[in-house]
Amino acid sequence: MSFNQKHLLELEHLTREEIETILDTARQFKQTFQRSKKKVPTLVGKTVVNLFFENSTRTRTSFEIAAKRLGADVLNFSASTSSLSKGETIIDTARTIEAMGSDVIIVRHSCPGAPHLLAKKVQSSIINAGDGCHEHPTQGLLDIFTMREKKGKIEGLNVAIIGDLSHSRVMRSNVWGLLKLGAKVTLVGPKTLVPRAFEKFGCKICYSLREGIAEADVINLLRIQLERQQQNLFPSIREYKLLYGLNGKSISWARDDVMIMHPGPVNRGVEISQQIADGPLSVINEQVTNGVAIRMAVLFLLSHPSGK
Ligand code: CP
Numbered sequence: 001m002s003f004n005q006k007h008l009l010e011l012e013h014l015t016r017e018e019i020e021t022i023l024d025t026a027r028q029f030k031q032t033f034q035r036s037k038k039k040v041p042t043l044v045g046k047t048v049v050n051l052f053f054e055n056s057t058r059t060r061t062s063f064e065i066a067a068k069r070l071g072a073d074v075l076n077f078s079a080s081t082s083s084l085s086k087g088e089t090i091i092d093t094a095r096t097i098e099a100m101g102s103d104v105i106i107v108r109h110s111c112p113g114a115p116h117l118l119a120k121k122v123q124s125s126i127i128n129a130g131d132g133c134h135e136h137p138t139q140g141l142l143d144i145f146t147m148r149e150k151k152g153k154i155e156g157l158n159v160a161i162i163g164d165l166s167h168s169r170v171m172r173s174n175v176w177g178l179l180k181l182g183a184k185v186t187l188v189g190p191k192t193l194v195p196r197a198f199e200k201f202g203c204k205i206c207y208s209l210r211e212g213i214a215e216a217d218v219i220n221l222l223r224i225q226l227e228r229q230q231q232n233l234f235p236s237i238r239e240y241k242l243l244y245g246l247n248g249k250s251i252s253w254a255r256d257d258v259m260i261m262h263p264g265p266v267n268r269g270v271e272i273s274q275q276i277a278d279g280p281l282s283v284i285n286e287q288v289t290n291g292v293a294i295r296m297a298v299l300f301l302l303s304h305p306s307g308k
Contacts, residue, residue, distance in 0.1 A: 003301045007119045007126045010135040011176040019177055023145050025297035030290070032069075040296070041071030043303055046103040048072045051094065052129065053079045053109045058264055058288055059129045059138065063106050066295035075102070090114060091121045098122045104299060107131070125302045133167050139263050140173025142294040144181065146287050147218050150259055155182035158215050160206075162188040162244060163222030163271050166195050170222060170263045175203060188212030189244060190234050209244050213254040220261040221246060221271045237270055247273035251281070259283055 002017040011019065032038055048067040050060050060076070067074045077097065084093060094105060106127045107115040112134035119126040130136040148154050159178055165171045165187050178185050179202055186204040187194050199205050206212035213219055224240060234240050246260070260272070260282045268274050277284060 002306070004305045005302065006305075007115075007128075008137055008298050008302060009115050009119060009126065009128045011137045011140050011173045011180075012135065014137075014177075014180075016180045019141070019144070019180060022141055022294065022297050022301060023148060025301060026141070026145055026290070026293040027149075029069075029296040029300070030293040033289070033293070038069055039071060040069060042300055043067065043070035043072035046070075046072045046303060047075065047101050048104045048299065049075045049077055049097050049102045049106065049124075050129075051077045051079075051097065051105050051107050053084075053090070053107075053114075054130065056108055056129070058291060059108065059136075060106075062288070062291040063127075063129065063138075063295050063299075066292050067104075067299055069292070070296055070299055072104075072299070091118065094118050094122050094124075098124050104302060127298060127302070130169050132169065133172075134169050135173045135176075136169040136263075137173050138291070138294055138298060139170050140177045141298070142287055142291045143170070143174055143220060143261060143263065144177045145294055146261065146283055146290050147183075147259070149290070150283060150286075151217055154178065157183045157217050158186070159183050159218045159220060160186045160188050160213050160216040161220045161222065162209065162212065162246070164193050164224045165189050165222065166193050167225040168222050170220075174220060175201070179203075186212050186216070190240070192234060209246075209250055210253045213250075213258070216254055216258055218259045218261060219246065219254065220263075222263070223265060223267050223271060241270050245269075245271060245273065246276050248275055251276055257281075261287060263287065 003021045032040055052060050064074050102124045104125045106129050108129040110132050112132035114131050115126050115128040128137055161171050175185055186206050188206045194205055262284050
C-alpha cells in the first residue's frame with residue numbers, strides 16, 4: 001500500500017502504485033455496498049466541504065454519499081447564493097470555510113488550476129472535482145476501476161476515447177491513468193476536437209470512428225461541451241452525430257464484447273443512441289455506483305496517509 005498525498009489534484013503526477021492503491025482500496029469499500037448497514041465510520045469527526053462553482057449531479061452527490069458513509073460531517077456550499085456574488089475571491093471563500101473547521105475541501109471550478117491554487121492557500125486537503133478542461137481525477141479513477149473490474153486488467157487493454165477531446169478533463173485524467181497502467185489508448189474525433197499533442201505521450205490518434213473502434217475492448221464516449229467552445233469546431237450537431245455517433249449501425253464496427261462507457265451527463269441521440277446507452281454493452285450506471293467507492297477510497301487515503 002503506497003499513498004502519502006495530502007491532495008488529489010490530478011492523475012498526471014500520481015505513480016502507478018498510488019493509482020493502484022486507490023483502485024484496491026475502492027474495491028474493498030465496494031464490498032460494503034451489499035450490506036444493510038453501509039457505514040464504515042473511519043472519518044468520524046472530520047468535516048468535508050463540497051465547494052462547487054460549476055453544476056454537477058454525479059460528482060457532488062457521490063462525494064456527499066461517500067463522505068457520509070465514512071461518517072464525516074458534510075457541508076454542501078452553494079456558490080450561486082454565496083458572498084462570491086458580492087466580489088469575495090475563491091481564496092477568501094475557501095479560507096472562510098476552513099476557519100469553521102474543514103478537513104477536506106472538494107473543488108469544482110471552470111478555471112484550470114483553481115484547486116491547485118487553493119491547495120497552496122489553505123491547510124485542508126483539496127480534491128479536484130473538475131477544473132476547466134484540465135483534469136477530473138476521480139472520474140478518471142472510477143472509469144479505470146470499472147474497466148479493471150469488468151475486463152480483469154488494464155495492461156494491454158485497447159481503450160477508444162471518442163468525442164470532444166480538446167475540452168475534456170475526463171479524457172485527460174483517463175489518458176494519464178490508463179497509460180500509467182499499461183493500456184493502449186486511441187483518441188477518436190474530428191480533427192478540430194482531437195489534441196494531437198497526446199500522440200507524443202503514446203496515444204494513437206484517429207479521425208475515423210470505424211477505424212478507431214475496430215480493435216477496442218472499451219469505448220468511452222464523451223459529451224460535446226458547447227459551453228467550453230469559443231468557436232464553431234464542427235458544422236453541426238447533426239453532422240457530428242452522423243460521423244461520430246454510436247448507434248445501432250456504428251456499433252457493428254466494434255467487437256461483440258466491447259464495453260460502452262460514458263461519464264455523463266449524456267446527450268442522448270448525439271454521441272450515443274438511446275438503444276446503446278441503455279443496452280447490454282453499456283456500464284454507465286455501474287460507473288456511477290463505482291464513483292461512490294472511488295470517492296470513499298480517495299477521502300479515506302487522504303485522511304489516513306499510508307493506511308494509518
Ligand atoms: N461525470 C461528471 O462529472 O458528472 P457531473 O457533472 O454530473 O458531476
